[in-house]
Amino acid sequence: MINCLIVDDAPVARQILVEYCKLLPVLRVVAQCSDAFEAREKMQQLQIDLLLMDINMPVLSGIDLLKTLKNPPLVIFTTAYKEFATDAFDLAACDYLLKPFSIERFIIAIDRVIEKLDSKKTTKPETQTITQSNHLLLRTEGRINKLNYDQIVYLEANRNNTKVVTMGEHLMSTNPLSSIETHLPNELFFRVHRSFIVNLSKITGLQGNRIILGKSEVPLGGNYKDDFLKVFGV
Template identity: 80%
Template structure:
């Protein structure tokens, strides 16, 4: 069962999604919310695997809400505004449904959610203590890759996928960046941007909002800068 939370400031829109959910036995609706603050409260009370969430809500939008969550559930955005699609996929949304959407399109979105939940199984940790784990296991293009932490320069969110950059090459994993992040040791890897995580041992320079990792360069997001500078002792 997938525990889902329906989020929309319009009661009729919530009811439509609720009726669709009732038709899919894999979904268990654990609550309904009309704004972002209700969502934050519910996430503290119940286990939520999936947010079926509108974007255009009062005070705090669905996208802005997602940015505030440290370990967010999977998300399917439901909205009447197509211009937010890029931001949604940058945040690793499973899907983006434009209102009014059909039951068929909703089912396709839920199938993608199921695929994402299954993809979590492709990122595995060794059975030894985490402090002794020195590598990451990732599936890419049908191949299982073992990457030592020391090989990885940085990781970049690419819609629902993740690009993993090593010295001289990169691979693309179908596992979202947020899932991979949960398996990376915090003493070695740090999120410096909503779309980038770097290996802090590979830093060779910093200029303004640019971080240099040898010949590579990644942006430093404003929301992460203060904490990043603390880590560097600046």
């Protein structure tokens, strides 16, 4: 069973999702929320596997809520607005459903969730091996690359893919940044922006909100700045 939390400030939208979920036995709606703050409380109390979440909500949007979660569940955004799609996929959303969406489109989105959950189950032993070693196994088109942590300068989210910049080349992984992040040791790598993770040992300077990594620069996001400065020793 996939435990679902529905988050939408519109009662009608919540009810439609409840009815759709009833049609798929694999889904179990464990709670409904009308705003992001209530959703945060539910996630602290319940085991949530999937967020079915609106974006445009009062005070805190669905995208902003997701940014505040350290270990977020999988998420399908349900919204009437097209313009947030890039931000949603940068945060590794499973899917982005534009209201009104059909049951057929909903089923396709849930199938993607199931694939991701199955992938996590099958790669769990590999994750343990990677975490304990000194290298990362990076999947690109048609190939699995072995990269020593020391080779990696930074990683950048690119929709559902990830650009990995090394000392000598750029690789495009078919996995999202959030998935790769789980394989990286916290003592060596640090997320400095919603779309960037850097190798701390490659940092050569800091200028304003730009992190300098030799000949490269990456942005330092406001939500990550305070924690980064503590790690950086400033």
